[in-house]
Amino acid sequence: MGRLSVPKDRIRIVLLEGVHANAVRSLTHAGYHNVVEHKGAVEGEALRRLIADAHVIGIRSQTRLTADVLATAERLFCIGCFCIGTNQVDLAAAKLRGVPVFNAPYSNTRSVAELVLGEIILLFRRVPEKSALVHAGIWRKTASGAHEIRGRVLGIVGYGHIGSQVSVLAEALGMQVRYFDIEPKLALGNAKPCESLDELLGVADVVSLHVPATALTRNMIAAAELQRMRPGALLVNASRGSVVEVQALAEALRCGQVGGAAVDVFPSEPSGNDEAFSSPLQGLANVILTPHVGGSTEEAQANIGAEVAEKLIRYSDNGSTIGAVNFVEVALPGQTGVTRFLHIHRNLPGVLMAVNGVFSSRGLNIAGQYLRTDAEVGYVVSDIDGEPEEGVGIRRALEAIDGTIRVRFLY
Template sequence: MSKLSLPKDKIKIVLLENVHDNAVAYLRSHGYENIESHKGALDADDLKAAIADAHMVGIRSRTKLSKDVLASAEKLMVIGAFCIGTNQIDLHEAQCRGIPVFNAPYSNTRSVAELVLGQVIMLARGIPRRNWICHEGGWDKSAAGSTEVRGKTLGIVGYGHIGTQLSVIAEALGMKVRFYDIVDKLALGNAQSCASLRELMEVSDFVSLHVPDTTQTRNMITATEIGWMKPGSFLVNAARGKIVDIDALAEALRSGHLAGAALDVFPVEPASVEDVFESPLRGMKNVILTPHIGGSTQEAQANIGNEVAEKLVKYSDNGSTVGAVNFPEVMLPVHKGGSRFMHIHRNVPGVISRINDVFGRRGLNIVGQYLRTDEKVGYVVVDVDGMIEPGMGVRRELEEIEGTIRSRFLQCEEP
């Protein structure tokens, strides 16, 4: 068992936005009982008050952890984003404060892929317009504009976790799959890669976007790229809202160049259910609009709860930063019968030698040392033999090293 520098019953965890019960159950099963839950997101002032004395914070997509908010949480040591995206967190500020951020990049891939495939089928059959007609009392049984997806080409932009999952299930329906990614990827099944984005847009009957929100992908799909698409083809975006120029898409739909579209994400999304959703695509009968629900299934949220809670526990119990999005990743073995020190510092020369000097002057034998750095910070974990006696002042002296951001320690007893 491990004794933290702060006992587990003293570690306060704040969870917001209805984080799944699986997360709470996992945390409690590992000894973390001081958990405060909030059903929704909080505005900046209420959020500051809620996390002022929190050691761990768990959020979803609506909670904004800005620089100002993070400055109010002096005890905060780790953040869990119970979702894929982390744009709602000031990752740079969190890193500068020595706070790793963990998310769930894998747990909702199936849910998103299923939604996209469902939208592809609905668009191919002209369901948005036919559904609208029925609601208005009409009855259009014509097969005009209605096709099977079998034999059609699905172009996937971004062949990562969701893109590959979509590739597999689309091919099972008899679709031809082409994909484009800036990184060379191994094709699954009979999927074939495209040499350029333009090639993919030109050969696909349906184009589905699965790229992250970065400076390279923002406004990636403009009037130019839409112009490359086949006349009568369809665009699906369940990735990030700022990837597509919505005005250009609306114009392509009005002109008839595109036969339809489905969007689950938007450049500007309502902050709450009380706010009005505004988009130039509203009212278009050949467009499916969904409120950012790609990963909103019971199965996905349950999986996310487990995945992120596990990462939070591993960091708190063991110091592992595997899966952190803003931090050097260190995979650590379990250390028994000794003490483990974790030191986060600015990435400047000489820190490691001064850390080792602290242990050397006390005659503490280092049995393991794990160091990773990035451009801004360094993270070193030092395992030493034996228990650290009270009054040795190891942690205090480590924190006095120039460039230190924060430090922690664990007493690792034999089970």
């Protein structure tokens, strides 16, 4: 890779919230040395000042990049979410500013799966309530209500990357696995699909949720669903807080309909470690509550740091948008003997013709061209033979095209 319209040593990258050192190592190894790190989240005017001259920003889950905040970052050309979710970013506003957003949707899969399996074992052995009693000075040794997981039926709702890995680990320990997903999924091992959520709730000794936050999954486990579970069955939610109606779960736990629960995600979560937390599930026996740490292992953070940094580098270096969550995805080949112009625009008729007119009017040959659009935005990448002497002039001509959002060139 040669030069960029903004040289690498001038591309300012701001990383917030203690992004793993793997990210910095990857960026500096790729030639990006202007990296600024902040350990915590930043908000308000301090955030606006910090990103005012940033070309790339990396965050985790606490920093909020709203439309207003993004409007102050005129140089920003991509965002890295060093986590799974991207709800903290106004994705639509970023797209309309020509800013792809990248995340790491699968790098913490193993960490979440291990936590879920560990919690299932603890719940079946009724460890949470026994631990609380011992902490209170009460010695109550009994086998009553404690069970091995071998032979028990695990019902997995959502058989994606995490759900399927939980399935494999659980089966290795002797559990019988049933699963339900709204999309047809190939079973791993001896797992068997259920035709409906109701069927799964009726056969499972423990239900583990692994679904995204959508309108379809909002409160998908509420009072009616909890009543359909086998009496005394267990519930684990390490997916999204909006999936379970927690007040109904608390009531089901109190009356014994649900025999125990492990919850890592909540409908309302503190914005930081200094903010108090409150939930109807607090203080209930045989309940494990954790502060959204399903993917919070050093191994997961290391994987996330490397994965997201690589996506940022690939986009900055050659314009590839594979893995972007808010942007059309274009996989681009490497460059040899060409100058690459990246043109992001509103999806209007005639833009491609105007782009090509800029090149043809200068007698430039297009060696390769790639175009993807959605309803709002188009992305055209043009490889021009050689290194045109007026690269900056060409960029300005492309910027003058009606509907243009952002232009970069790489050579």
